[in-house]
Amino acid sequence: MESRSTRPRAPSRMKYGNDLDDMTFAFNEVTKDIQKYVKKLDVSAKSTEELEVATHALQELKTRYTKVIAELRELFLLDKWDESKKVQETVQQLAQSI
Numbered sequence: 001m002e003s004r005s006t007r008p009r010a011p012s013r014m015k016y017g018n019d020l021d022d023m024t025f026a027f028n029e030v031t032k033d034i035q036k037y038v039k040k041l042d043v044s045a046k047s048t049e050e051l052e053v054a055t056h057a058l059q060e061l062k063t064r065y066t067k068v069i070a071e072l073r074e075l076f077l078l079d080k081w082d083e084s085k086k087v088q089e090t091v092q093q094l095a096q097s098i
């Protein structure tokens with residue numbers, strides 16, 4: 001006997017709103033981390049070793065940043081209620097800068 005396959009469920013409006021809030025929070029956090037690290041790097045990096053450490057940290061932050069942007073874009077595709085319009089504009093503008 002074959003098992004029935006189930007179709008993927010679309011999230012409810014409330015779940016979608018919560019997911020959007022969570023992903024927006026993650027996006028804001030990683031953006032703030034990048035900004036802090038760039039400021040810190042500008043002020044404190046004086047040796048080649050410090051620059052290498054900073055470069056590695058910024059690469060990791062960029063990876064996190066692109067992952068969050070990809071997840072947000074997937075979430076935008078599920079938006080049936082136009083709740084992500086403002087966030088979409090901001091994310092698109094910032095994503096183009098990377």
